[in-house]
Every structure is written in structure tokens, then in C-alpha cells.
Amino acid sequence: MKHLTVIPAYIWAFSCTLIILFTFMGNPFLAKKLATLPFMKVNPVFSGGDITRSYSQDSLVITVYKPVFESLIGSSNHGFVQVKLAGVNQLPQIIHCTIDYDADSKADFCLNINTASNETKLESLNPLVTAINVSSRVKNYWVVRVNLEKNTRR
Amino acid sequence: MEIKSDYSTTGNLRKTLLMMIPMLLLTFLFISGGKPDFSNKVNVFAFLLTFLFFNWLFFMILFTGKTNRYRKTGFIVLALFFSFTFILNLIQMRGSMTFSDNNLLSCEIPFCHIVSTMVIIPAVVTKTIIFPGRINEGFASISSMLVIITGISVAVGRGFCSWGCFYGGWDDGCSGILAKPLIKKVNPVFKWMPFAVLLIVALSAAVTLSPTYCMWLCPFKTITEYQKVTNLEVLFQTIIFLILFAGLVLVLPILTKKRIQCATFCPMGALLSFTNKVNIFGLGIDKDKCNNCLNCTKVCPTFSITAKDVEKGKSDFTCTKCGKCIDACSKKAIHYHIKGTPVNKNHSLNRILFLMPSFTLLLIFTGRPLLNGIELIIKLITTGSLI
Numbered sequence: 001m002k003h004l005t006v007i008p009a010y011i012w013a014f015s016c017t018l019i020i021l022f023t024f025m026g027n028p029f030l031a032k033k034l035a036t037l038p039f040m041k042v043n044p045v046f047s048g049g050d051i052t053r054s055y056s057q058d059s060l061v062i063t064v065y066k067p068v069f070e071s072l073i074g075s076s077n078h079g080f081v082q083v084k085l086a087g088v089n090q091l092p093q094i095i096h097c098t099i100d101y102d103a104d105s106k107a108d109f110c111l112n113i114n115t116a117s118n119e120t121k122l123e124s125l126n127p128l129v130t131a132i133n134v135s136s137r138v139k140n141y142w143v144v145r146v147n148l149e150k151n152t153r154r
Numbered sequence: 155m156e157i158k159s160d161y162s163t164t165g166n167l168r169k170t171l172l173m174m175i176p177m178l179l180l181t182f183l184f185i186s187g188g189k190p191d192f193s194n195k196v197n198v199f200a201f202l203l204t205f206l207f208f209n210w211l212f213f214m215i216l217f218t219g220k221t222n223r224y225r226k227t228g229f230i231v232l233a234l235f236f237s238f239t240f241i242l243n244l245i246q247m248r249g250s251m252t253f254s255d256n257n258l259l260s261c262e263i264p265f266c267h268i269v270s271t272m273v274i275i276p277a278v279v280t281k282t283i284i285f286p287g288r289i290n291e292g293f294a295s296i297s298s299m300l301v302i303i304t305g306i307s308v309a310v311g312r313g314f315c316s317w318g319c320f321y322g323g324w325d326d327g328c329s330g331i332l333a334k335p336l337i338k339k340v341n342p343v344f345k346w347m348p349f350a351v352l353l354i355v356a357l358s359a360a361v362t363l364s365p366t367y368c369m370w371l372c373p374f375k376t377i378t379e380y381q382k383v384t385n386l387e388v389l390f391q392t393i394i395f396l397i398l399f400a401g402l403v404l405v406l407p408i409l410t411k412k413r414i415q416c417a418t419f420c421p422m423g424a425l426l427s428f429t430n431k432v433n434i435f436g437l438g439i440d441k442d443k444c445n446n447c448l449n450c451t452k453v454c455p456t457f458s459i460t461a462k463d464v465e466k467g468k469s470d471f472t473c474t475k476c477g478k479c480i481d482a483c484s485k486k487a488i489h490y491h492i493k494g495t496p497v498n499k500n501h502s503l504n505r506i507l508f509l510m511p512s513f514t515l516l517l518i519f520t521g522r523p524l525l526n527g528i529e530l531i532i533k534l535i536t537t538g539s540l541i
Contacts, residue, residue, distance in 0.1 A: 009494030010507070012434045016309040017510040023305025024184075024518050031298040035290035040297060042261055042289065043282035045363050072279055072360050136255035143259045 044068040048082035048145070057097055061086045064101055069150055077150045080133045083111070086141040091115055095142065098125075111144060122146060162502035164219035173506060177212045180514055181205055185521040200528035207231075207524070208517050215509060221477030225516070226326055229316065232520040233323025235527040237377040242530060242540055244379055252382035261286045264294035266378075267303050267319070271352055271421040272359035272367060284363050309511045311433030312426040315416055315456075316476035318515040320523075321374045325415045326476075328407035329455055335411040345417055345457040345472055348424035355421050367421060373399035416474070417456040427472045435508045437469035437479070438491030440498045450479035450488060467497060475512065 023030070034040060044050070045068060054063040062085055069079035081101045085091070095113040100106060110123040113135065120135035133145035163170040182190075185204050191197050211224045218224075244251055257263060265287040276284045283289070283296055290297045306314045315322055355367040368375075370391055376399040383389050402415040416423050430436070437459075439450075450459045458473040468491070469479070480488045489501040490508040534540050 005494035006496075009434060009492050010503075013492045013504075013507040016434065016507075017514060019305055019309040020511045020514050020518075021180075023302055023309070027298055027301055030301040031290055031295065034301055035297040039277045039281040039283070040289055041282055042286065042296075043276065043280065043284045043363060045284065046258070046261055046286040048259070070280070070363055072276065072363065134255050134259065136259055138256050138260050 043070060045070050048084075048143070053103065056088070059088050059092060060095065060097060061088060062097060062099070064099060067101060067148055069148075075150070077152070079148050079150065080145045081148055083144045083146070084141055085111075085113070085144070091137075091140060091142060099146075101146075101148075109146060113142060113144070115142060120144060161500075161506055163216040163506070164502075165217065167217070170213060170216045173216055174209065174213060176510070177513065177517075178209060181208045181212075181517060181521070184514075184518050185525055187522070196529055196532050200525050200532065203528055204521060204525045208521070212509075212513055215513070216506075220481050221505075221509070222481045225316065225477060225513075226330065228516050228520055229323040230327040231323070231524060232320055232516065233327065235520065235523040236320040239523045239526045239530070240378055250382075251379050253379055254382045254384075258286045258381075261288060262292065263287050263379075265296045265299045266294070266368070266374075267299060268372065268374075268420070268422045269365050269368060270300060270303050271425050272355055272365045275356055275360040276363060279360070280363070284359060285365055306515065307426060307429040308433070310435060310475070310508075310515060311430040312423065312471075312473065313433075313435065313475040313508075313512050314426055314515070315420075315423050316474040317512040318519050319416075319422075320519055321377075322413065322416055322474075324374075324377065325403045325407040325413045326455070328404050329411050329413050331408050332411060335409065337406075337409045340410050340412055340457070342457040342460055345470075347418040348420055348427075351419055352421035352424040370394060371398060371419075373403050373415060373419075375399075376403075411455070412457070413455040417472075423456075423472070423474075430471045430473065434493055435475060436491050436493055437473055437475065438489050438497040439464055439467045439469075440487045440489070441465075441467050442498065443485045443487035445485055445487075447484070449482050449484070453478050453482045475508070 041047075044066075049066045049068045052064050052066050054061065056062070062083065065082040065084070067079055067081040069075040069077070083099055083101070085095055085097065093114065093116050095111065095115060098107040098110045101108050106126075108126040109129045110125065112121040112123070113119070115137060118135075118137075120132055122129070122132050124130070128149045128151055130147045130149060133147045135144045136142070163173050182205065185201060185208070190201065192201070208228070211228050215221055215224045241251055248257070253263060263286050265285060269285050273283050273285060276282060285296060288295045306318060310317065316326070351367075355371070358366040371394065373395055375395045380392060380395065381388050383392055402419055406414040444464060446464065448461055448464065450464065451461060455476065455478060456472055456474055458470045459479055460470065463470050475490070480490070490505045491497060492504050492507065495504070530540055
């Protein structure tokens with residue numbers, strides 16, 4: 001009976017070297033396959049979420065993301081909306097824009113950004129818009145995350 | 155009396171050289187990345203030095219029959235050269251070791267193996283990965299690292315902590331500085347701490363949807379990368395990880411001669427301990443040879459052998475398979491063991507079968523950083539600049 005486990009055990013032990021070799025040599029292939037699985041996407045808390053619309057305003061191309069109210073189960077009452085601001089040609093030093101993040105044709109907040117001094121001012125036009133979460137240059141565009149409260153009355 | 159099977163290489167030059175052949179080929183393959191660059195003298199010199207270093211290590215492990223001393227040498231080299239080349243790469247790319255909002259927003263933070271302890275629950279529940287990294291492109295992408303962690307877990311279990319982890323060499327090295335420990339008694343109950351840390355960070359990461367260990371606790375940010383201090387919260391986090399690095403990775407390992415960070419704090423070690431349960435390799439104790447001196451329990455750097463384990467004839471499931479107890483046993487009663495086979499037979503074959511995947515792992519993780527590190531050191535000596 002003992003011999004029954006000995007041979008498979010040695011075969012398995014020998015194959016461990018092959019597993020290590022396959023893991024590293026086949027890594028590009030395996031990683032590509034793994035990346036296609038449904039859970040392999042960065043959480044919106046980090047990625048900013050999905051893009052809802054993109055439009056031009058003055059010399060800016062404004063991209064508005066879907067508001068993020070992530071929590072482990074259900075959704076949180078506190079979240080943010082990400083806005084990406086790119087220059088038509090290059091990023092202007094002073095950016096002034098109004099954003100309607102929920103597409104109800106009413107402006108929700110105004111942003112005043114000095115890209116040279118990294119200064120960002122938020123003017124809230126909607127009680128659900130609370131504060132600046134983060135505002136930073138990313139490559140040749142600017143990203144702002146604005147904190148939101150969830151509209152529980154809807 | 156030592157049982158010598160036909161596979162014993164100890165003191166046998168012919169057999170050692172024969173067993174070296176696959177490692178010579180693997181060393182060439184993994185150091186060169188399949189495309190050797192011999193375009194200038196520096197590359198050739200760095201390649202030769204790296205190639206000879208690994209083959210000398212493997213030769214000595216086989217020929218002397220001692221595992222830990224040579225493993226440890228390679229492991230410390232891995233830790234030092236990984237940090238050295240990683241930091242220099244960051245400085246070349248970003249201008250500093252710190253990352254900023256810019257790097258976080260563009261999701262370009264390298265995925266470290268320890269993060270996997272925190273992404274599992276959110277991946278199951280929210281079907282997303284709670285880390286600002288790249289899914290499948292660039293250096294240390296999320297999918298690439300998850301594949302590596304899975305493969306290693308299957309092949310060597312928690313052996314990763316002594317043969318492949320690019321952080322472990324720091325406290326392993328520090329634990330070997332003093333000849334005798336200044337703090338002689340550390341309660342082995344602390345070996346359960348990593349499981350508590352694992353539970354806390356896995357749950358807190360799931361609740362907050364953020365990698366809490368990376369943000370608040372990871373001491374190895376000191377020798378890799380950390381967030382630029384722009385507010386009080388980040389300043390507080392910085393103070394915490396610096397204190398933890400000094401305490402758990404430097405001071406306590408020196409004073410206790412134990413790998414305190416790995417044995418009492420690392421959540422990845424706890425997670426990999428579970429993979430040890432199903433991994434084919436373990437340590438077996440031949441009770442006929444053992445004289446119960448319990449020297450193994452004293453030298454084990456991770457509290458993975460207790461008197462109870464000696465009685466049971468095997469190491470605990472937290473064992474990192476470093477081989478220190480095997481080298482220290484004067485009765486040669488402890489051996490690498492393949493589960494499902496008799497404890498008192500085929501020690502040499504079992505040892506070689508374990509050494510092949512584990513040393514290959516050390517080679518893969520250390521090879522390129524060592525090669526690049528040597529090239530950079532030569533550059534520093536000849537040009538006075540690293541960048």
C-alpha cells in the first residue's frame with residue numbers, strides 16, 4: 001500500500017522543477033490568460049471608474065467618469081467623481097471649467113486650477129459635492145477627483 | 155550512521171559535477187534571459203561573475219552537503235541587489251524613491267507578492283483588484299505576479315520565504331550578524347502573530363477596499379518605494395514603516411538571531427504556511443537517529459520546530475525549508491522529505507528533488523538584479539555615476 005504513494009510522490013516532486021520553469025518561462029502567456037478573467041480589473045477606487053462622456057469646452061477636452069460609491073457589499077454613501085482635463089493642444093496654465101457630472105443639464109461644480117502652482121479651487125454648486133479629494137497632473141493632462149455624497153432622496 | 159543513497163553528492167566530485175549540468179544550463183538561460191548580451195567587456199564580466207557565483211553556490215550545496223550557509227549567501231545577495239537595482243530604476247524613471255498622486259492615479263505601482271493577501275476577498279466579492287497597479291503590462295503587473303505566486307506556492311510552498319522572497323534576505327542577514335543571541339528566549343507563541351496580521355489586513359482591506367498593509371504597515375517600503383509625504387496621514391504612515399523596519403527587520407533579528415519580521419509579522423508568510431500543508435516537500439525527522447538534544451528548535455529562525463514537532467517527526471507547517479536545522483543536527487536526523495515516502499529512506503534523492511526547484515527560484519529572482527547591479531557598480535567605479 002505504501003508503494004502506491006511513493007511513485008506518485010516522486011513524480012510530483014520532480015514536476016515541481018517543471019512547474020517553476022513553466023511559471024516563469026510561460027509567464028507572459030499565463031499572465032495574459034489570467035488578465036482575461038472577469039475579476040481582473042482595477043477597482044474604480046483606484047482607476048477612477050468608467051468614462052461616461054467626453055466633450056470640449058473652450059480650449060479643454062473634459063472627460064467625466066462615472067461617480068464611484070464603492071464598498072465591499074452594496075454601495076457607500078461617500079464617493080467621488082473623477083474628471084480628466086486635457087488641453088486641445090497643450091494643458092493651459094489656468095483652467096476654469098464647470099462640470100455637470102450627473103448629466104442633468106445643471107452645473108454641479110466649478111474648478112479653478114493653476115497647473116503651474118498645483119493649486120485647485122472647488123466651487124460647489126450642488127450640495128452633494130463636498131470637497132477636492134485629489135488634484136494632480138498625470139502625464140500631459142490633469143486629473144481631479146471631487147468628493148460626493150450619495151443622493152439618497154432619489 | 156548516515157544513509158547514503160546512490161544520489162548522494164556529498165564529498166563526491168564526479169556526482170556533484172554530474173548533478174551540476176542542469177543548473178549550468180538554467181543559470182545560463184535565466185541570467186542571459188535567453189539573449190546573452192556580450193556587446194562589451196562590462197557585460198561579459200558581469201555575466202561571468204553572476205554565472206560563476208550561482209554555480210559556485212550550487213556546487214557547494216551539493217558537494218558539502220550543507221544547505222543553509224550557501225542558500226543564505228544567495229538570499230542576502232538577492233535582498234541587497236534587488237533593493238539596489240529597484241531603487242535605482244525608480245530614480246531613473248521618477249527621480250526619487252517616492253511615488254506621488256500622479257503615479258497612483260495612473261495605476262502604475264508595481265504589484266508586490268504581499269498584496270495578494272489583501273486582494274483575495276475583494277476579488278471574490280466585488281470582482282475587482284484593490285490595487286493601483288497595471289493588470290497585464292509593464293514591470294510587476296498584477297496578473298504576472300499572481301501567476302508567479304501561484305506557481306511558487308504549488309512548487310515549493312513556504313519555501314519561497316527562504317529561497318525566493320526578495321525581502322527575506324534582510325532579516326535573514328541581520329539574524330546572522332551576532333555569533334550568539336543577546337535576547338536568548340523568544341516565546342514561540344509569536345509564530346502565530348502573522349496569522350493574526352493576515353486576518354486583520356485581509357479583513358481591513360476588504361472593508362476599506364484599500365491595501366491596508368501596504369499603506370500602514372509594510373516595513374519594506376524603506377528599501378523599495380513609499381508615498382511622498384504631502385499630509386499628516388502619510389507622515390504618520392512613514393513614521394510607522396520606518397519604525398517597523400528598524401525594529402522587525404534590523405534590530406530584533408540581530409538581537410535574537412531569529413527572522414522576526416518573517417516569523418512574527420509577515421502576512422504573506424502566514425498565507426504561504428497554508429500552501430505548505432499541501433506542498434509535497436517538508437522536513438522529516440528520523441526518530442531512530444534523533445537524540446532529543448533539541449538543537450534544531452534553538453536554531454530554527456522561524457520557530458518552526460518545537461519539541462512537540464520533534465516527537466511527531468516533522469517540522470511545523472510554518473517551516474520555510476531554509477535547511478538551518480538540517481545543517482545543525484549533529485546526528486543527521488533531519489532531512490528534506492517528500493510527503494508520501496518513508497522518512498528514513500532516499501535522503502539524498504529527496505534533497506536534490508527539493509533543491510532543483512528551490513535553487514532555480516533563487517536563481518531566477520537573483521540573477522538579473524545581480525547582473526544589473528554588477529554592471530551598475532562597474533559604471534560607478536569607471537564613470538563616477540550610477541545614473
